[in-house]
Amino acid sequence: MSSDDHKHSHDNKARDHQHEQTMLNKPRAVSDRLEILPDDINPHHDWTRLNAHGVMNVDFEERVDFRRLHRYRLSRARQALRNSELGALLCFDNNNIRYITSTMIGEWSRDKFCRYTVLTGNGEPHLWDFGSAAAHHRIYAPWLQPVCCHAGNVGLRGTIPPDQGLIKRAAQEIHDVLREQGVADMPVGVDVIEPPMMFELQRLGLDIRDGQQVMLDAREIKSRDEIMLLNTAAAMVDGVYQDIYEKLKPGVRESDIVAMASKRLFEMGSDDVEAINAVSGERCAPHPHNFTDRIIRPGDQAFFDIIQAYMGYRTCYYRTFNVGMATPAHHDAYTKAREWMDEALSRVRPGASTDHIAAAFPKAEDFGFPNEMEAFALQFGHGLGVALHERPIISRLVSMDYPMEIKEGMVFALETYCPAKDGSGAARIEEEVVVTANGAKVITLFPAQELPIANRY
Numbered sequence: 001m002s003s004d005d006h007k008h009s010h011d012n013k014a015r016d017h018q019h020e021q022t023m024l025n026k027p028r029a030v031s032d033r034l035e036i037l038p039d040d041i042n043p044h045h046d047w048t049r050l051n052a053h054g055v056m057n058v059d060f061e062e063r064v065d066f067r068r069l070h071r072y073r074l075s076r077a078r079q080a081l082r083n084s085e086l087g088a089l090l091c092f093d094n095n096n097i098r099y100i101t102s103t104m105i106g107e108w109s110r111d112k113f114c115r116y117t118v119l120t121g122n123g124e125p126h127l128w129d130f131g132s133a134a135a136h137h138r139i140y141a142p143w144l145q146p147v148c149c150h151a152g153n154v155g156l157r158g159t160i161p162p163d164q165g166l167i168k169r170a171a172q173e174i175h176d177v178l179r180e181q182g183v184a185d186m187p188v189g190v191d192v193i194e195p196p197m198m199f200e201l202q203r204l205g206l207d208i209r210d211g212q213q214v215m216l217d218a219r220e221i222k223s224r225d226e227i228m229l230l231n232t233a234a235a236m237v238d239g240v241y242q243d244i245y246e247k248l249k250p251g252v253r254e255s256d257i258v259a260m261a262s263k264r265l266f267e268m269g270s271d272d273v274e275a276i277n278a279v280s281g282e283r284c285a286p287h288p289h290n291f292t293d294r295i296i297r298p299g300d301q302a303f304f305d306i307i308q309a310y311m312g313y314r315t316c317y318y319r320t321f322n323v324g325m326a327t328p329a330h331h332d333a334y335t336k337a338r339e340w341m342d343e344a345l346s347r348v349r350p351g352a353s354t355d356h357i358a359a360a361f362p363k364a365e366d367f368g369f370p371n372e373m374e375a376f377a378l379q380f381g382h383g384l385g386v387a388l389h390e391r392p393i394i395s396r397l398v399s400m401d402y403p404m405e406i407k408e409g410m411v412f413a414l415e416t417y418c419p420a421k422d423g424s425g426a427a428r429i430e431e432e433v434v435v436t437a438n439g440a441k442v443i444t445l446f447p448a449q450e451l452p453i454a455n456r457y
Contacts, residue, residue, distance in 0.1 A: 050434060050441060051228050052235035055269035055310070064311070069225040070102040070143050073218075074125070080218035081121055087186025088120040088178055089211045090201075095386040096191050096215045098312050100125050103141055105133045107272045113157055113194055118174055122181040128152025128170070154197055162196040171200040178206070189214050220383070220391045221409040226313060227434055230384060230411050233310035234432055234443045236268045237317045240306060241446040248321055248454040250298050254278035254291040261306060270308045274388065277305035277318075284426035285368075285419035287378060296323055298457070301330045301425025312386045316413045317444050318430035324457045329420040334427040334451040337418040340379065341429050344394075344414050348406060348433060348440035354394045355403035357381060361396060361416065368419060372397040378417035383410060384432060410435040427451070 053063045077100050081089055091097055094110050097117050109115055109130060118126045126148045129137060138146040154170045155162060162168075178184040189211020190198070198208055222230065240261050247260060258276045265273050278291035280302035296302065303320040320337075322330055344360040361379030369375035372395070381394025392404045392412060411434050419426040429448055433440040 050231050050443060052231040052443075053228065055232065064225045064228050066102070066225070067143065069223065072223040072225065073099045073102070076218040076221070077119060077215065078121065080214045081119065081189075083217070084189065084214045085187060086189040086209060086211065086214060087183030088118055088181075089189045089191075089214060090116065090118050090174060090193075091191050091211065091215065092116045092193055093191040093212070093215075095312075096212075097127070099215070099219060099386050101127050101141075101144060103127060103129070103137055103144070104271075104312065105130060111157075113154060113192075113197075114152075116152065116154070116170075116174075118177050120178065120181045120183045122183065123177075124148050126150065126177050128173070154194070157194065158196070162200075167196050167200050171197065171204055174201065175204045175206065191215055216391050219385050219387075221407060222385060222411050222434075223409075226385065227409075227411060229311050229313040230315075230432070230434075231443045233270075233308065233313050233315045234317065234445070236265060236270065236310060237306045237308070237315050237444070238446045239268065240264050241304075241317075241319050244304060244319075245321060245452060245454050248296065248302065248323055250296055250323065252296045253293045254280055254296070254302075255293045257304065258291050261304075265306075265308050270310055271312065272309040272314075274307040274309065274314070275305070276307065277303075279303055279428075280323075281425060282423065284428075285423060287417060287426065287428070298324045299327065301326070301333075301420065301427070303426065303428035305428070305430070307388060314384055314386070314388050315432065315444075316382070316384060316388060316415075316430060317432060318415060318428045319446055319448060320427045320429060320451065322425075322451060322453045324453065324455055326451055326453055327420075327422070327424065329422045330425050330427070331451055333418040333420040333425065334429075337416040337427040337429050338449065340416040340418070341414060341431060344381070344416070345431065345433065345440050345442070348414075348435060350406060350408040350435060350437060352406040353403040354381070354392050354399040354406065357394050357406070357414075358396050358399040363396065367417070378415070380415045381412050383412045385411065406435055408435050408437055 057063050092113050097115055098104050100117055100119055114130045116128050124145050128150045131151055134149045134151040137144055137149040152170055153166050155166050160166055187207040187209040189209050191212040201208055243264055244257055257278045261276050262273045277289060280294055280296055281300045283294060284301060300323045303318055305318045307316050340361055344357050347357045347360055364372045364375035376395060376397050383390030383392055413430055413432045415430040417428050431442050432444045433442050
C-alpha cells in the first residue's frame with residue numbers, strides 16, 4: 001500500500017470513528033426508537049401453557065425474550081404517562097428503574113437512593129447510575145442510548161451532606177433534560193424521594209406530583225414474558241418447599257430452614273432472597289412476620305413464606321406443615337384456611353371486583369383481632385411483579401369501600417391465616433394466580449389442599 005493509500009484509509013477510519021461517536025451521543029428521534037410491536041403491547045397469552053422454563057435461554061425453544069420484555073415495559077410506562085397529567089416521571093424506586101430501563105446493579109442499591117431515571121413522552125429514558133455502572137451500561141445495554149447513561153450521586157441518604165452540592169447538581173441535570181424535551185413547565189411525577197432532593201427540584205420551579213400511581217398503572221397487566229418469569233420464580237419455590245418438607249424435623253431451628261432455603265434459591269438462580277418467614281409452634285399466633293433460632297419440636301405446626309426474585313420478578317408463597325404429627329386443632333385450622341382460600345379463588349375472574357373477593361375472607365373479629373388494621377395482610381391479596389406489592393390489593397381494610405376491577409393478565413397472591421383454637425399453632429396458605437379469561441390459574445404448585453405432615457411418625 002502506498003503512503004497516499006495508507007493516509008486515505010487512515011482518514012476514512014477516523015471519519016468513520018467520528019461519525020460513530022457522533023451517532024452514539026445523538027439522541028434518537030422518536031421514529032428511531034425500538035419498534036413496538038402490537039403483540040408486545042396487547043399480548044394474547046396462551047393460557048393453557050404458562051411455561052416455567054429453566055433459568056437459561058436456549059436456541060431450540062422460545063423462552064423469555066428480554067428485548068420484547070423491555071419494549072413491553074417501556075411502552076406500558078409511556079402509555080401510563082400519556083394517560084396522566086404529568087410531563088415526566090422521575091423514579092428513584094429500584095423496581096421502577098428496572099421496569100423502565102431494564103437495568104439493575106445489585107440488591108445492595110435498593111435502599112441507597114443512588115440510582116434514578118427520567119422518562120418523558122418526548123424522548124428516551126435517561127438513567128443516572130452509581131459511578132462506573134454508567135460506563136458499563138453504555139457498553140452492555142444497547143437498548144439505552146449511551147448519551148442517556150450518566151454517572152450520578154445524590155448523597156447516599158445524606159451521608160454526603162446536601163451543602164456539598166451533589167443534590168443541586170443532580171437537580172439541575174434533571175431540569176436540563178426536562179427542558180430539552182419540552183416538559184419543564186409540566187408536573188413531574190416522583191415515586192419516592194429524599195426531602196433535600198425534592199426541595200431542590202422545587203427551587204428550580206418544578207411542580208412535583210405523585211408518580212408512583214402512574215407506574216403502578218403501567219405495571220398492572222403482565223406480558224407473556226413477565227408471566228413466564230413469575231412462573232419460573234414460583235417453580236423455584238416449589239422445589240425449595242420439597243427441601244423444607246424433607247428437612248423439617250425435631251432439633252432443626254427456624255434459622256436453619258432459612259439458611260438452607262436461601263442457599264438453595266441462590267443456587268437455582270435467584271437474584272434476591274428478600275425474606276423468608278419461618279414461624280413455628282406458639283410463635284404462629286399472632287403472626288410475627290420474621291424468624292428466630294427457635295428449635296422445632298415434635299408435633300409443631302410451622303408455616304413459611306418465601307419472598308424471592310428471579311430476573312426481578314417476585315414470589316410471595318406461604319406453606320404450612322406439621323412436624324411428625326398433627327392435633328385436631330391443627331387440622332381444623334388448616335381446613336378453615338383452605339376453605340377461605342378456595343372460596344376466594346373461585347371469585348377471581350376478569351370483571352370481578354376486589355370487594356367481592358375480600359368478602360370471601362373472614363372479618364377480623366371472627367379470627368381473634370379487634371379490627372381490620374390489626375389483622376391486615378393475614379386475609380389478603382396483592383399483585384406481584386417487579387415489586388412484592390403491586391395492584392390489586394385485596395383486603396377488608398380497603399377493598400370494601402374502594403373496590404378495584406380484576407383484569408385479565410393480572411398476577412397476584414391470595415393469603416389466608418387461621419390460628420389453632422388451642423393457641424398451639426396456626427395455618428397459613430398462599431397461592432399465586434394468573435387471571436385468565438376463564439378465572440384463576442394457580443402457579444404455586446406444592447400440594448396444599450390438605451395439611452402436609454413432614455417426617456410423619
